[in-house]
Amino acid sequence: MSQREWVEKDYYAELGVSKSASQDEIRKAYRKLARENHPDSNPGNAAAEDKFKRISEANDVIGDPARRKEYDAFRAQVGSGGFSGFAPGGGTYTTSDFDLGDLFNGGGPGGAGGFSDLFGGLFNQARGGGGGGGRGRAQRQRGGQDVETALTLTFREAALGETVQIKLSSPSPCLTCHGSGARPGTSPKVCGTCHGAGVTQRTQGAFGFAEPCTDCGGTGSKIDDPCPECTGSGVTTRTRTINVKVPAGVQDGQRIRLSGQGEAGFRGAPSGDLYVTVTVQKDAVFDRDGSDLLVDLPVSYPELVRGAQVSVPTLTGRVTVKIPAGSRDGQILRVRGRGIATKTGTGDLKVTLRVATPPAGMAEAELAAYDDALRAAGFDPRSGWAGAT
Structure with missing residues (x-):
């Protein structure tokens, strides 16, 4: 999840705890809400399922002391009024538009070059460099989203550890084109307009601005013959069987992270992660x-x-x-x-x-x-x- 979501979401409110709550209080609040809203206890209840996803996301952030510290620091920096500033090409940035890291690293709204490209263009103009404005950066790859699912184990399975197979229907790399988006036997071509950078430069008065390439949509590549299965996205929705290795001693409410097993990214971009929340059944002995x-x-x-x-x-x-x-x-x-x-x-x-x-x-x-x-x-x-x- 991005820092953009951290600005928009109050994870403390999701779990019903104060910002000064201890880690133990956060853990107890999450476990109580997880039991009440778990999909296995609320079959067919979409509201409970959505609540379960939201509290799991909140616990993933503030339930981890390191991530909680980062979350608190970021929200304190942004402040209740949000962050705003000027953007290349006019307008303003707001906290709902971007990650702060994007602003300085070349990934501002719409894939623009951020402050570095803005000032790069200005300085090139000042040096008499014409309208080039410096080399643009390729737009950040559109990675896949993280996926949440649930897994119920017996007490013995959780205590001893087990490799369990789960079936998951989610966006996955296209099997026909292997995620490239191009018809088998062909390959994506470097965009001739931005030369693979994903951005183009334009001038306005004394300023040079970087903006997403309109010819390739900011991806830096073009597909002349799209894959017929995924229509050029490199992604299809299918049911997969995934082996989940449950570590010995896993506890009720604990989450297992499977890196790269979430939704597939656009045209071969990195996949998201899969988070499996474990429910442990009571044992008679x-x-x-x-x-x-x-x-x-x-x-x-x-x-x-x-x-x-x-x-x-x-x-x-x-x-x-x-x-x-x-x-x-x-x-x-x-x-x-x-x-x-x-x-x-x-x-x-x-x-x-x-x-x-x-x-x-x-x-x-x-x-x-x-x-x-x-x-x-x-x-x-x-x-x-x-x-x-």
Whole structure:
């Protein structure tokens, strides 16, 4: 996305957070909105889908500390009143017309040469260089747009990593001309008017101005025999199958970037990127805390009192966990290195002991005898309790 969009869009407002919000607050706000507006939860709801795309774009910028800093600095520089100035050939620039980088680097509105070409022409005139105004720059290639899509994974797929195939219908390089825009067997020709620069020069009084070449549309090349499939654009819309390599440990709401897998650029220009937002399904057995794998283990009261060895599942098999005698309900046992493997290392397996209560009416005689035996041994469950009388 360009700085032009940064001027026009308030990403903080999209996520419903203040400009001083912490990164953790931004992350929580995005996850909440992503769950509410995810396409899988709102089938056929175009408004929710559009909202999901907008909050994903906002999170991509201000959810990244480095990009957020750049975004804040740029908007502060532009100011609430916007940036304006003079443009080659008259008129004004406004913040909705350009990227600030374009103004100084030769990519102003309509592909004009910006300040560098404007002053280049002026100085050449002053030196008696005629109406040339210096060499123009070729218009910046029209790159493809970024594409957003969603992917739902099971807990195990997300934790272990998986290569998943997704089908995507989007503008892609034409298979007939391989993106050149020219009929197979032919090639685009350098524009004879601008000689491949994409801009031409004109003079107005003492000034020299660069403007887009009207003969080639600012591309610097012409196609005499366009490709019949894409009519010269080098782009067609088709359904592609893309392999998405999901890294181990990916979390719910996380985005995966596939460089160059977005929309194709015009006539072979670079393609945009593909952003895949991951939704992780809940698991009946496992949960996670960062890279730690969490499991609730049902146990009986005698197992807590006497101790036991119990088989517990992990992502890659089962392990035997030793319950120490005298354990208590809610106690957490840790198994080192059997959690989720991430780039920063492998977490632990945390097993929380949960006492399972027998159903009412089950083995009444045995339970009564057990209670009598405890009382006979002098056991009082409320001994030492602050509420005892």
